[in-house]
Amino acid sequence: MFSHIRNILLCTLLLLSLPAIDTYATHVYGTAKEYANSELIFYRYQDRITYIKEEVFRLKIDSEGKFEADFGVDMVTYIFAEFGIYYVYFYAEPNGNYELILPEYIEKTDGDLFNPYFQPTEMQLGIKGMKNTDLNYLIMDFDYYYNRYFDLKMEELYINGLKSDVDTFINNINARYKKYDNPYFQQYRRYRIAALKNMATKSEYESALVYSYYSNKDILYDNPAYMDLFNSIYHNYFDNYLVSPGGADLYRVITYGHSISLLHKLIGSNPKHKRKQFRELVMLKGINDAFGNDNLQWLPLLLTLDSLYITTEYPIHQQIAQNIADNSLTMAKGTVALPFELPDTLGNMMSLTDFRGKYLYLQFANTQSYSSAAEFDVLKRIYDRYKGLCLFVTILTDTDKDKARKFIASKSLNWTFLFAKANDKVLSDYKVSAFPTYYLIDPYGMLVMSPAPSPTENFEKYLFKIIENKKKK
Numbered sequence: 001m002f003s004h005i006r007n008i009l010l011c012t013l014l015l016l017s018l019p020a021i022d023t024y025a026t027h028v029y030g031t032a033k034e035y036a037n038s039e040l041i042f043y044r045y046q047d048r049i050t051y052i053k054e055e056v057f058r059l060k061i062d063s064e065g066k067f068e069a070d071f072g073v074d075m076v077t078y079i080f081a082e083f084g085i086y087y088v089y090f091y092a093e094p095n096g097n098y099e100l101i102l103p104e105y106i107e108k109t110d111g112d113l114f115n116p117y118f119q120p121t122e123m124q125l126g127i128k129g130m131k132n133t134d135l136n137y138l139i140m141d142f143d144y145y146y147n148r149y150f151d152l153k154m155e156e157l158y159i160n161g162l163k164s165d166v167d168t169f170i171n172n173i174n175a176r177y178k179k180y181d182n183p184y185f186q187q188y189r190r191y192r193i194a195a196l197k198n199m200a201t202k203s204e205y206e207s208a209l210v211y212s213y214y215s216n217k218d219i220l221y222d223n224p225a226y227m228d229l230f231n232s233i234y235h236n237y238f239d240n241y242l243v244s245p246g247g248a249d250l251y252r253v254i255t256y257g258h259s260i261s262l263l264h265k266l267i268g269s270n271p272k273h274k275r276k277q278f279r280e281l282v283m284l285k286g287i288n289d290a291f292g293n294d295n296l297q298w299l300p301l302l303l304t305l306d307s308l309y310i311t312t313e314y315p316i317h318q319q320i321a322q323n324i325a326d327n328s329l330t331m332a333k334g335t336v337a338l339p340f341e342l343p344d345t346l347g348n349m350m351s352l353t354d355f356r357g358k359y360l361y362l363q364f365a366n367t368q369s370y371s372s373a374a375e376f377d378v379l380k381r382i383y384d385r386y387k388g389l390c391l392f393v394t395i396l397t398d399t400d401k402d403k404a405r406k407f408i409a410s411k412s413l414n415w416t417f418l419f420a421k422a423n424d425k426v427l428s429d430y431k432v433s434a435f436p437t438y439y440l441i442d443p444y445g446m447l448v449m450s451p452a453p454s455p456t457e458n459f460e461k462y463l464f465k466i467i468e469n470k471k472k473k
Helices: 002-017 135-165 166-177 183-200 205-215 226-234 236-244 247-257 259-270 275-291 297-309 314-330 368-388 401-410 423-431 459-472
Strands: 026-030 038-044 053-060 068-071 077-083 087-093 097-101 123-125 341-343 349-351 359-366 390-396 415-417 439-442 447-449
Touching: 026 314, 038 097, 087 097, 087 135, 097 123, 123 135, 135 166, 135 183, 166 183, 183 205, 183 226, 226 275, 226 349, 236 247, 236 275, 247 259, 259 275, 259 297, 275 297, 275 314, 297 314, 341 415, 359 368, 359 459, 368 390, 368 459, 401 415, 439 459
Parallel strands: 026 097, 087 123, 359 390, 390 415
Antiparallel strands: 026 068, 038 053, 038 077, 077 087, 341 349, 359 439, 439 447
16 A cells, blocks of 8 residues: 555656647736736646645746746636735636736735735736626626625624525626526536525535535536535534544544545445545545544555545546645655755755755745844854754745845854745745744755754754764664
8 A cells, every 4th residue: 555655646747747738728918017027927726625736837027028928728727826915816718818917016025924824915817808708707797796795794694694685695696697608607606606605504504505516516626616615514524523423433444444445435324425426525625634633643544545546536536635645745754855956145056965964954034034033143053063963054035135145144154045036836845834944854855853943942952862863873
């Protein structure tokens, strides 16, 4: 079984390395002068359970602010990008042609950069010349009325439920959009309304809703409305199951049996989950959420996931299982630290492999962050004591590199400093959400502490113990 777990990643890497078949050419273009000489990366979600993102195309904006790019999609695909204070998105269709209207550029403030709870401003991208029958227009228009109602009536809806005017709103908004025959939009509308109904009834009729909207319906893997409601209904499904009357059975099946057939039988005993494809999606969601809690052990969950990966007949479920495994294994203690290649203060490119042979204390920081700056003095003392036994590397996200170099010089910080941009892959790979963040990597590139304690959290004590144990061996 362990060989299958390893092979999950290998299979996906092989698939991703194959050349894309660009049968459906979609074109985007436009002009945005304030974005001149910049590059924006647009992504899609590989699935809407793990939300692992995958690059779709890059917009290289020239000195005049002009841009264009071609990419391939074989179905309606939700495409998004993150830059400045924004999270922007649009829906790309096969053979689509879109003149994108980028929002006025606003960079994050230092407060935004160092705030781990910062939420970007979410907006649907404008598209020049849209018709009122176009998919992007329909969703934008529907979301405007839907979100306005929700914002104005949320408290009333929560308190009064069906006694509020929710039925009137649903009837009106359904009448407004029923004449449009775009199937993707109509499904989007249907599941957004279903979510509103579920909220109004305080999930009292959730089982009936699952029967009506999920049990025997096509699975809409890339439709946000379908998957948002699904994820809400099945949030922490396994963990909630454990405290139900049948919880002991689920615990035994996963912890002792790792049997996918028994799990199918158990979850399928609920009439809502009779259909195998939907039942597997429920199981994948349950396993994914259980990895984030402590009620089921990590290894039995991974073995169960491996069994599902091997036995499923649905390629998209293999992809989701792979993504769940990647999420749970990535940056876990005892796994391989993910590679990176970044410029140092002199512009020389350095990679993680350049630091093999000794323990590596890796710091992600920003010199303009108060909490980062407060750590440097303590880190300097540790570096002075252990620089012959351990390597020290700081990855900075400072936008003003000259100012950062002056800071390094003024503090006489003599270890290696590398620079990363705010959207560099290394930050998402290493799950950096706050500054500073630390990791300890062994001489062979394996994660020893993930994350590691900071210098002010007595990291030196752990480092001393590790090095002393190594000397004894």
